[in-house]
Amino acid sequence: xxxxxxxxxxxxxxxxxxxxxxxxxxxxxxxxxxxxxxxxxxxxxxxxxxxxxxxxxxxxxxxxxxxxxxxxxxxxxxxxxxxxxxxxxxxxxxxxxxxxxxxxxxxxxxxxxxxxxxxxxxxxxxxxxxxxxxxxxxxxxxxxxxxxxxxxxxxxxxxxxxxxxxxxxxxxxxxxxxxxxxxxxxxxxxxxxxxxxxxxxxxxxx
Amino acid sequence: xxxxxxxxxxxxxxxxxxxxxxxxxxxxxxxxxxxxxxxxxxxxxxxxxxxxxxxxxxxxxxxxxxxxxxxxxxxxxxxxxxxxxxxxxxxxxxxxxxxxxxxxxxxxxxxxxxxxxxxxxxxxxxxxxxxxxxxxxxxxxxxxxxxxxxxxxxxxxxxxxxxxxxxxxxxxxxxxxxxxxxxxxx
Numbered sequence: 001x002x003x004x005x006x007x008x009x010x011x012x013x014x015x016x017x018x019x020x021x022x023x024x025x026x027x028x029x030x031x032x033x034x035x036x037x038x039x040x041x042x043x044x045x046x047x048x049x050x051x052x053x054x055x056x057x058x059x060x061x062x063x064x065x066x067x068x069x070x071x072x073x074x075x076x077x078x079x080x081x082x083x084x085x086x087x088x089x090x091x092x093x094x095x096x097x098x099x100x101x102x103x104x105x106x107x108x109x110x111x112x113x114x115x116x117x118x119x120x121x122x123x124x125x126x127x128x129x130x131x132x133x134x135x136x137x138x139x140x141x142x143x144x145x146x147x148x149x150x151x152x153x154x155x156x157x158x159x160x161x162x163x164x165x166x167x168x169x170x171x172x173x174x175x176x177x178x179x180x181x182x183x184x185x186x187x188x189x190x191x192x193x194x195x196x197x198x199x200x201x202x203x204x205x206x
Numbered sequence: 207x208x209x210x211x212x213x214x215x216x217x218x219x220x221x222x223x224x225x226x227x228x229x230x231x232x233x234x235x236x237x238x239x240x241x242x243x244x245x246x247x248x249x250x251x252x253x254x255x256x257x258x259x260x261x262x263x264x265x266x267x268x269x270x271x272x273x274x275x276x277x278x279x280x281x282x283x284x285x286x287x288x289x290x291x292x293x294x295x296x297x298x299x300x301x302x303x304x305x306x307x308x309x310x311x312x313x314x315x316x317x318x319x320x321x322x323x324x325x326x327x328x329x330x331x332x333x334x335x336x337x338x339x340x341x342x343x344x345x346x347x348x349x350x351x352x353x354x355x356x357x358x359x360x361x362x363x364x365x366x367x368x369x370x371x372x373x374x375x376x377x378x379x380x381x382x383x384x385x386x387x388x389x390x391x392x
Contacts, residue, residue: 018328019328019330020330021331024325024331069325069326069329069333072334072335078345079345079346081345082342
């Protein structure tokens with residue numbers, strides 16, 4: 001089977017078979033434990049070293065992109081998704097290439113984008129929508145959560161009350177990622193189990 | 207003769223970044239310009255000749271449409287170009303090395319975009335439910351214009367790098383071990 005939809009100047013693949021979105025789900029289920037595990041452990045574990053932070057940011061960005069690929073809609077304009085990806089990728093670039101002095105300057109501010117991402121995720125999840133758009137809201141929340149965990153990797157672990165600004169969002173983001181991914185997967189399965197009907201069913205070769 | 211760092215090491219052919227650097231660079235530049243010319247031809251067909259986008263296949267694409275439609279071919283070219291930037295990097299010094307690295311990093315992102323397109327084509331899961339495989343920045347710009355832009359912003363620093371490589375400062379020339387330095391000797 002080949003990729004059939006080729007309207008406009010669009011490209012296709014000449015491979016004889018489609019791998020299908022299952023591959024994306026398998027990769028997501030391998031990457032997500034890294035992201036969620038880090039978020040949960042950050043409650044008790046000390047701030048990560050540069051390599052660990054890099055691994056977490058890479059996993060977060062990969063999870064972000066996988067959710068982009070798996071989502072049919074996110075309820076906001078695609079350009080906002082690009083901005084969110086830039087936001088999620090910034091800690092990755094910092095951990096990978098930036099001098100330690102630059103990373104050290106950014107660290108005190110890292111809880112802010114993490115908290116902002118959490119607020120956006122909560123708003124996206126709880127936004128009122130028709131049942132058909134509810135999954136889009138969950139995907140939007142997942143994108144925000146991935147960006148949030150990416151920034152968590154840069155956060156310092158200050159003691160006492162200040163530390164709560166990192167630890168509470170970390171736990172909530174972790175729960176949100178697990179619950180959101182489970183919800184989105186179940187919704188996807190429910191849609192795929194329905195018999196394809198009309199032009200829409202035939203247009204997307206899955 | 208002392209060996210410049212990275213030159214002729216490991217899997218790289220002996221002397222690639224020394225006496226064969228000029229030839230390798232010329233070959234690489236020819237491929238890049240040919241590809242760039244195809245993109246320019248495609249843009250000319252769309253904007254100057256008013257051809258519909260599906261028919262605007264550049265020059266070779268008119269005879270071999272798979273050159274335009276195959277995601278494998280596009281990804282293959284992107285990775286070959288990236289490898290070329292990596293392999294030829296040790297031959298560059300000073301200012302030219304900085305510009306070559308800029309081109310390399312932009313090409314790295316360009317390659318990621320093509321990798322995403324390939325993944326979407328292979329899995330049948332276009333990004334955000336788009337009807338066809340779509341790259342990240344294609345959510346902001348149309349594909350023809352975007353890839354024309356990508357090739358431009360890779361090509362410009364590459365040309366600047368080659369210019370500084372061919373006409374190096376005294377300090378950069380002292381570090382050079384390739385045949386390109388000989389070509390500019392007075």
